[in-house]
Amino acid sequence: MIVEVAFSRLDPACRSASGRAVAVIDVIRATTTITMALHHGCAGVIPVRTLSEARAVAQRLGGGAILAGERRAGKAVGFELGNSPAEYGRERVRDKTVVLTTTNGTRAFQAAPGAQAIIACSFLNAAATARWLRGTGLDILIVCAGTHGRFCLEDAVGSGMLIDRLLCISDRALELSDAARAAHQLFATYRDDLLGMLRGCEWGRHIIHKGLGADLEICAQVDLTDIVPVMHKDRLVAEYT
Amino acid sequence: MIVEVAFSRLDPACRSASGRAVAVIDVIRATTTITMALHHGCAGVIPVRTLSEARAVAQRLGGGAILAGERRAGKAVGFELGNSPAEYGRERVRDKTVVLTTTNGTRAFQAAPGAQAIIACSFLNAAATARWLRGTGLDILIVCAGTHGRFCLEDAVGSGMLIDRLLCISDRALELSDAARAAHQLFATYRDDLLGMLRGCEWGRHIIHKGLGADLEICAQVDLTDIVPVMHKDRLVAEYT
DSSP states (O other): OEEEEESSTTOGGGGGOTTSEEEEEOTTTHHHHHHHHHHTTBSEEEEOSSHHHHHHHHHHHGGGEEEEEEETTEEOTTOSBOSOGGGOOHHHHBTOEEEEEOSSHHHHTTSSTTOSEEEEEOGGGHHHHHHHHHHHTOOEEEEEOOBTTBOOHHHHHHHHHHHHHHHHHOSSOOEEOHHHHHHHHHHHHHGGGHHHHHHHSHHHHHHHHTTOHHHHHHHTOOSOOOEEEEEETTEEEEEEO | OEEEEESSTTSGGGGGGTTSEEEEEOTTTHHHHHHHHHHTTBSEEEEOSSHHHHHHHHHHHGGGEEEEEEETTEEOTTOSBOSOGGGOOHHHHBTOEEEEEOSSHHHHTTSSTTOSEEEEEOGGGHHHHHHHHHHHTOOEEEEEOOBTTBOOHHHHHHHHHHHHHHHHHOSSOOEEOHHHHHHHHHHHHHGGGHHHHHHHSHHHHHHHHTTOTHHHHHHTOOSOOOEEEEEETTEEEEEEO
16 A cells, blocks of 8 residues: 655645545644534535635525635634634534635645545544545545645644554555655654644744634644544545544 | 755745755755765766756867766766766866756756755765855755655755754754754654665665665765855856865
């Protein structure tokens, strides 16, 4: 089973998605928020690229849909929810469909054309994601959202955590690319202080500067849930492992 | 002093080159070969993108120039030298100008437009490169050649070695980007077995498969020389630190 990592949605490694299972990782905060929403009973999350696309999709869905969007770490003007996992409590999202657009994370779901399966991974569901991926028997491409197409530490560490969980449960050898080996080593470096890593990385410092530091404590929770957000047509829905 | 790392010549981080000192790293093998050539008295190395451009430049320079090129790890057809540092002995290159084209490395020198200075770095001259860079007082962008625009382990580790040397000698704080921090951690992971890392990484295994494994022992030599290849107009020439 081949495991490749793209360190951003613009990484040419994304071109190797064809026929593979793709796990999108945006630890701060899109895939953490999506995982938390589904964990709290959200019916589905539709990731879209732009604010206008989000408005159009939510309008088409009518009253049942929640319009959610983030720009520059804050809630998009006129949107009901931002990209803070703390906003996605059970009472707010249960049985609702969320239309979500973020600067980097939701765009990463369109970065890997030809994928056989697309799922969302975060620290919250790394072990569940590994079990789900092993069940497919497919080669794996992990796509880090990154920041504006650039490497970011927290998504690389998240990739490494997923690879660590895959290595723990795999009954056959994993063929790790250079990027996958590097991500696994970076997880080993930071595994004992994930919250410190989140507070010290570039985007984490920006989130703290915006007064959203409490979100990082949510993003740092490891294997909180057995839910895997799996893309069916246009939306991510909960599957259990 | 800001230190940023682009993990390949296609990394958007290359867009931050303007006004900075750019250190290009292609451990296997272009910047190792360039450093070795200048260490052995080569008058200058002109890095070019294509085989035809190399032929044209060498022809314009006349008899004094050596035509060197690599494709698929081997010597380009009809070229005098390939990209093996073992080929660049003193008797072969002393006082000669080399026109060199390689698949990834020489193209990386064009990846960072607007740079204030461009130099070549490898394990062979990491400490010398760090001294040279500190002397400029400029912010730093390290550009890994990568492999076809993708992350490769050996260039990330080489970036980390250069950052390690910079941290050892810097009299003021370095501001490391996420990618720079990751590279430094990867160097710390592999520093005690650099040759093993070179033999195990993707491109290193390819080089061994091509029967060029002995080159990796040359690439693995650390701080062999005080020479820094510095770009002046179209060519890299030796400066001493």
